[in-house]
Amino acid sequence: MKRLEIDGISKRYGDVIALADMTFDVRAGEIFGFVGSNGAGKTTTMRIILGVLASDGGQVRWDGTAITTDTRRNIGYMPEERGLYPRMRVGEQLVYLARLHGMSQANATAAMREWTDRLGVAARRDDEVQKLSLGNQQRVQLAAALVHDPEILVLDEPFSGLDPVAVDVMSQVLRDKAAHGVPVMFSSHQLDLVERICDRVGIVRSGSMVANGTVNELRSGGEERIIVTVPQARTGWADDLPGVRVLSQENGRTSIELAAGADDQAVLRAALETGPLHEFARQRPSLTELFRDIVSVNGESEGEKA
Structure with missing residues (x-):
């Protein structure tokens, strides 16, 4: 079975340790929740997976082989910060991004139509991204991660700013992709949602994985x-x-x-x-209660985002 493996990744910024021996895997067909306080190292890890940042040590592998530029073309990535061109029209932009991943014009257009329909923004295809609500921008951002039919999904706070209906739509999309064998990894502070839809959860503190398992496994340890x-x-x-x-x-x-x-x-x-x-x-304690116990240091949460 194919796996996305993060093996001993480390990263420093001067005297600041952002990641220290970050190790875990995301298996084909599972939804993996990646949670931790602001500053724990979640975004840094994702950026290293995508090649946006270089690690100081360790390795990222897909199907047992070190990840390459070609592999990364098959990853669907959704950054927490908006990664879209604000003055470009929604449909035009999604087709453009799909074409960058090597899709033909016809296939890119068909995929754009499929995902804007599925995510409820079909009526906004001719609108500029900057004219959309924040929730609809988030839907388009997810469409951009999906439009090229990726083998791997890495999503940073995909549910941020969404109303309950949009959360349900996105949750079902992630379940469907996992059902087709795609490893899905996402970070979120909405722990009730993580508990509900994830097959496994990894809890990060100070740049390292400190707890990893199914929700039931984690809860049984409390x-x-x-x-x-x-x-x-x-x-x-x-x-x-x-x-x-x-x-x-x-x-x-x-x-x-x-x-x-x-x-x-x-x-x-x-x-x-x-x-x-x-x-x-x-x-048994909820995931939220476990999270508080695990990430708290002398009763205080960690610092700002890394």
Whole structure:
């Protein structure tokens, strides 16, 4: 199976380490969520994959071979910053970009029509990009990444600024491309969306991959939590239970984190002693909660974007 491999990539800017042994892969037919705080190294990694930046060490490979200029022609890239010509018409621009990737005029025009239809901007083909709303510019930007039928998709914040309908359209496009064997890699700060559509997720901190796996694998590594609802419970009823950390308590609903080996039955007994029990449910941390735990350093998030 073909894979996009990022193997030990490093990058420095003077004394600033942007990437340090960045290593992961994106497999054919999967959607890979690439997440991290601003400044963690996501955009730098993507630019190195595309050859916009040169790494100081490590290698990017596609199907086991070092990536080349010819390989990069088959990558669909969507930068976070607008990469379109603002005064050029939408349809004309997409055909032009497809032609740069080697498509014939007829095939480029057909692909432009297909993707503007699919992404809901067919009525804007004759408009200049600068006259579109930010959401429609984002749709055209994705069309530009797709118009040449790429083998690999690398997308930097593709869902930024989109309304819920457009998010659904883009999500389905990514699923369809993955279903046809394309490895799809995208960064996003919308972690609920990442959790919903990604096959695997990589979490980056300080230029390195610090967690990588399916959402369920990542969540299973977190501390076990229990939600207990006892409407008549007194405040602090669980504070002194061994191995228990009370995360929140409001209106009779208490969220508890259990340390390894802690007795959940002791929690249940203590809850029953406070009154009628309405809920006692196990809960794994969400991706958003895991992200906060993993990327925080002394409770503070990292710096600006790299």
